[in-house]
Amino acid sequence: MGIYSEEIERRRTFAIISHPDAGKTTLTEKLLLFGGAIHVAGAVKSNKIKKTATSDWMEIEKQRGISVATSVMAFDYNEHKINILDTPGHQDFAEDTFRTLTAVDSVIIVIDAAKGVEAQTRKLMEVCRMRKTPVIVFINKMDRDGKDPFDLLDEIEEELHIHVRPLSWPIDMGQRFKGVYNIFERKLNLYTPSKQYVTENVEIRDINSTELDGHIGEPLAEKLRSDIELIEGVYPVFEVETYLKGDIAPVFFGSALNNFGVKELLDCFIRIAPSPRPVQALERVVDPEENTFSGFVFKIHANMDPNHRSCIAFVKICSGRFERNANYKHVRFNKMMRFSSPTAFMAQKKETVDEAFAGDIIGLPDTGNFKIGDSLTEGEDLHFKGLPSFSPEMFKYIENADPMKSKQLNKGIEQLMDEGVAQLFVNQFNGRKIIGTVGQLQFEVIQYRLLHEYGAQCKWEPISLYKACWIESENKEMLANFKKRKSQYMALDREGRDVYLADSPYVLTMAQNDFPDIRFHFTSEF
Structure with missing residues (x-):
């Protein structure tokens, strides 16, 4: 156990990936809402409040309603420190997304219930499979009519080549959507469309009790029982180990826009998702528990702040603890550097941080010193790999x-x-x-x-x-x-x-x- 074990254990660093329009930015916003990082939901689409989603802050993104730059957001939730990387869904920016995937320990894939798996999602899943990154699937927009849930599961298995295991199950959909039954916690979550508040939860330990009929009516209760029986019969019992190896993807259903099913996703996520994992460098495997600091630049962003002509280099910390004003070695330049104002992100709000640990992502103001793939260490020559530029087309x-x-x-x-x-x-x-x-x-x-x-x-x-x-x-x-x-x-x-x-x-x-x-x-x- 390293001296920073406790800090590292509580971190969860993940990316949300999806096809454009599957509801990724909305999901990100709702997760931030639970972390108390933002206080008004629906600020994305509402005209009364002229605010755009906290994660889409570049002018062109606001005009087009798409995310073109990966944003980084951090918040605390239930004793855990969560780092989300929101990636561009638009395929013209796939390269940015591929690089982002090198900086995360797990992934949540958002799929639109009506459209199912789309081409872009397939490509991204290939990268996850290549890197053995654990994946959780969130099937979104259950409040609209979509494909049958069993068909969706088959499609995910077939298209993304991964085994799935539903951990929650929808009760009807579209106008008739009643909620989901949380298989993981054995709770019934009843749905009332509201973008601000979290819906009521009823604990139902035994779905064969008549109590269920009282909540959703007999026909739906019967259907739910037979669906769950089928799920238990067809899908293997959920084991965290298989998920961590990247061999099985737990599936959740909900509606991000109406803030439904999001908390269940988050609660299960912090329980099963991996804390920072070892990273492969060319020289050796770097363990997050090591006491010495190391990290690499996976993204550089110009003009986070239009008033200052500066770039920010996003650094993923791979091991140890990063300290402000400490001397670190820029491996490619072979020289020591100090950083007096490293920042952590809450979308556009940046705060200067004094320390950060393995799994965290920090921004270093950059005046042209960094390139994608650069390493920073306490002196060791390490090169982290897997950050290619693709051949343009x-x-x-x-x-x-x-x-x-x-x-x-x-x-x-x-x-x-x-x-x-x-x-x-x-x-x-x-x-x-x-x-x-x-x-x-x-x-x-x-x-x-x-x-x-x-x-x-x-x-x-x-x-x-x-x-x-x-x-x-x-x-x-x-x-x-x-x-x-x-x-x-x-x-x-x-x-x-x-x-x-x-x-x-x-x-x-x-x-x-x-x-x-x-x-x-x-x-x-x-």
């Missing part, structure tokens, strides 16, 4: 639309690229800057933010490219020959590495065949 030339503002434009591009929103390549043939992204929406976000945060105007020009590949080879002669032949398509990334911009799948395959000694990589980590 959309490309445009970025041009300056206002010659007077070229300095602002360059600074803006540099800071936004540090965030990992997109990648910058400089064409070696004509020196033009090319921005590569994984989705169309990112071009809009970049243009919008350059204008509103840096006062710089950019314009996009089309360029037809298929993929960016990082290339390397021990065969110097072949490499030089390749670069000469493909000179119009050679670029450098921000690290100064060679990148080949292939203009079609055919040309890429030909190049791979013609130059057997050259390795083509599709992520920046190799």
